[in-house]
Amino acid sequence: MYRTHTCGELTINNVGQRVTLCGWLQRSRDLGGMTFIDLRDRYGITQLAFNMETNADLCQQARRLGREFVLQAEGTVAERSSKNNKIPTGDIEIIVEKLTVLNESKLPPFTIEDNSDGGDDLRMKYRYLDIRRNPVRRNLELRHRMAMLTRNYLSNLGFLEIETPMLIKSTPEGARDFVVPSRMNPGEFYALPQSPQQYKQLLMVAGMDRYFQIVRCFRDEDLRADRQPEFTQIDCEMSFVEQEDVLNTFEGLAKHLFKEVKGLEFGNFPRMTWHDAMRLYGSDKPDIRFGMQFVELNDVAKDHGFGLFDSAELVVGICAQGCAEYTRKQLDALTEFVKRPQVGAGGMVYIKYNSDGTFKSSVDKFYTQDNLKAFADRFGAKPGDLMLILCGPAMKTRVQLCALRLEMGSQMGLRNPDQYAPLWVVDFPLLEWDDETQRYYAMHHPFTAPKPEDETLLDDPSRWGDIRANAYDIVMNGVEVGGGSIRIHNRTLQNKMFHTLGFTDESAQEQFGFLMGAFEYGAPPHAGLAFGFDRLCSLFGGCDSIRDFIAFPKNNAGRDVMSGSPSPISNAQLNELQIKVDLK
Ligand code: ASP
Numbered sequence: 001m002y003r004t005h006t007c008g009e010l011t012i013n014n015v016g017q018r019v020t021l022c023g024w025l026q027r028s029r030d031l032g033g034m035t036f037i038d039l040r041d042r043y044g045i046t047q048l049a050f051n052m053e054t055n056a057d058l059c060q061q062a063r064r065l066g067r068e069f070v071l072q073a074e075g076t077v078a079e080r081s082s083k084n085n086k087i088p089t090g091d092i093e094i095i096v097e098k099l100t101v102l103n104e105s106k107l108p109p110f111t112i113e114d115n116s117d118g119g120d121d122l123r124m125k126y127r128y129l130d131i132r133r134n135p136v137r138r139n140l141e142l143r144h145r146m147a148m149l150t151r152n153y154l155s156n157l158g159f160l161e162i163e164t165p166m167l168i169k170s171t172p173e174g175a176r177d178f179v180v181p182s183r184m185n186p187g188e189f190y191a192l193p194q195s196p197q198q199y200k201q202l203l204m205v206a207g208m209d210r211y212f213q214i215v216r217c218f219r220d221e222d223l224r225a226d227r228q229p230e231f232t233q234i235d236c237e238m239s240f241v242e243q244e245d246v247l248n249t250f251e252g253l254a255k256h257l258f259k260e261v262k263g264l265e266f267g268n269f270p271r272m273t274w275h276d277a278m279r280l281y282g283s284d285k286p287d288i289r290f291g292m293q294f295v296e297l298n299d300v301a302k303d304h305g306f307g308l309f310d311s312a313e314l315v316v317g318i319c320a321q322g323c324a325e326y327t328r329k330q331l332d333a334l335t336e337f338v339k340r341p342q343v344g345a346g347g348m349v350y351i352k353y354n355s356d357g358t359f360k361s362s363v364d365k366f367y368t369q370d371n372l373k374a375f376a377d378r379f380g381a382k383p384g385d386l387m388l389i390l391c392g393p394a395m396k397t398r399v400q401l402c403a404l405r406l407e408m409g410s411q412m413g414l415r416n417p418d419q420y421a422p423l424w425v426v427d428f429p430l431l432e433w434d435d436e437t438q439r440y441y442a443m444h445h446p447f448t449a450p451k452p453e454d455e456t457l458l459d460d461p462s463r464w465g466d467i468r469a470n471a472y473d474i475v476m477n478g479v480e481v482g483g484g485s486i487r488i489h490n491r492t493l494q495n496k497m498f499h500t501l502g503f504t505d506e507s508a509q510e511q512f513g514f515l516m517g518a519f520e521y522g523a524p525p526h527a528g529l530a531f532g533f534d535r536l537c538s539l540f541g542g543c544d545s546i547r548d549f550i551a552f553p554k555n556n557a558g559r560d561v562m563s564g565s566p567s568p569i570s571n572a573q574l575n576e577l578q579i580k581v582d583l584k
Helices: 056-063 120-125 134-156 197-205 243-262 274-281 307-311 328-339 369-379 394-411 452-459 461-466 491-500 505-519 533-540 571-576
Strands: 018-030 034-041 044-051 070-079 092-103 179-181 189-191 210-218 230-239 271-273 314-320 349-353 359-361 386-392 422-426 431-434 439-442 471-476 479-486 526-532
Touching: 018 044, 018 056, 018 092, 034 056, 034 070, 044 056, 044 070, 056 092, 134 210, 134 243, 134 533, 197 210, 197 230, 197 505, 197 526, 230 243, 230 533, 243 422, 243 471, 243 479, 243 526, 243 533, 271 274, 274 394, 274 422, 314 369, 314 394, 328 394, 349 369, 359 369, 369 386, 386 394, 431 461, 452 461, 452 491, 471 526, 479 533, 491 505, 526 533
Parallel strands: 044 092, 271 422
Antiparallel strands: 018 034, 018 070, 034 044, 070 092, 179 189, 210 230, 230 526, 314 386, 349 359, 349 386, 422 471, 431 439, 471 479, 479 526
16 A cells, blocks of 8 residues: 555644655755655645654655655654644654655756746646646646536536537638548548537437537637637537526526635626627626726717817726826826737827816816816716726727726726626627628627527618627626527528528538538527636636646647647658648
8 A cells, every 4th residue: 555644634633643655755854853854745745754863764865855756654643843834734744664765856847836936838848747836736626626516517407418529520610620631531621629519509409408518629719818729618508498598507507616616605697788898898798896987978078179089989988086196107107008009099088186176187288177077077086086088989999998997907906806796798799790801700600599689680781780699608807708699490590691691502501511401300499608617717716827727738829838749740641641741
């Protein structure tokens, strides 16, 4: 038997017992007469004690061991004279009688401590060492727990976890597919699923009624900071349901996770239309941990001779309470912030509502004190507040103001990671215009149903942009953690949708024929959604990066720096696949 206990479980109640522990040498301290080793495994750290007087040989052996050596220690549990109340085993130590080196270790390239001295790249290269660190280990434990809770919760509601294929047909709609050449069918390719969307709908046609899967998905997109080419979804689909049923079911799951993992209880999640989210927050994933809603100002701003405002489609701003004392330097920094290419505003106007009731603004030339008071009234501002205003084309300006609002939220300490503000954003537009390709795309996906009352608008191309979908997102703290829709289960409507998206009968048939075919055999009304599991975990873990919650993530260039993938393959492999690579 390698061990009788783990390194995290012995306490004062075990004093006097003979035990054997296994683990890694975290740290050793040599105090002359005594040597101490911190032995670490997944469960904790236990102190091993070696006494020079009573057992000199063993003590000397212990002193020669390096960090991360794998040890087996046999000895007796004793009460410590100087206790460590920071760890559960801090009251005891093991007086070691026998020590076996199970394996040696090279000196690790960074310290295996909570705050490691290793940079990101180095830790990713040696991810197996990084995972030995508490914060990373804890993240993976959290992920496991969330997966178990999800499985049990959904299973108890009658959902079946059903696996769907990883090698599927490529469909150009949506993001870019990762493709896999088929050796047995030269010149033909599988795609890795961007999501099991069509399969889960087929499972509804198949009568499975309630499906879920914690499933890997693949999207070959240009990576942004918090994206991974492969990621995990909690993917769900239900039959004979309306939007209300879906929202309630998965709000239930979210609440269950909050309660079990964070000990937090919530009332009903607020719901906001996409239109309101854009108007009030400039985002379809508003962070509602704080207010600072947008205030539209066209009528008070225009016709005072300030050309920028006069010519703008929208003048809109936020009121930062208690920030009137912002210095010139701070205001300049905010202007620089909104002018960065990532935000893209031309500039920023500020109005300070001084504590003496006067106003000071960057547009004093154009506005009298009374004019500025009209702005303040519109904002509901009080003396001591700071109003920040942007202008330009409506949608663009809202998105820019969203960035400024979040920045102010951060500066004012209103975005506490321990506070959670979930909500549903509903009634997304069905279609989204793309300037580059000059056509509409499905905002969610081509199987999403329009709101019944908007269906007739499909017959009028000039109104396509106005059609609302029965589509919804679940948002927490400014992060989209999931989304889904009511599906089209009617063949005629689906055909109409494909035409709207620019498909001919043939191209729709060629890409989606199998799903359309299935829909002719009695497709039930159905709907579903998928949570981004990595993101949900990172949110619950109070962390910004999903990478910290994936055991072996890829870097920003989509590379696994540990294994060195992607990598070239041999000519023999290429020949077998009948693929010619011409890198010019
Ligand atoms: N398949 C969708 C997605 O990946 C989610 C859904 O509509 O259920 O976003």
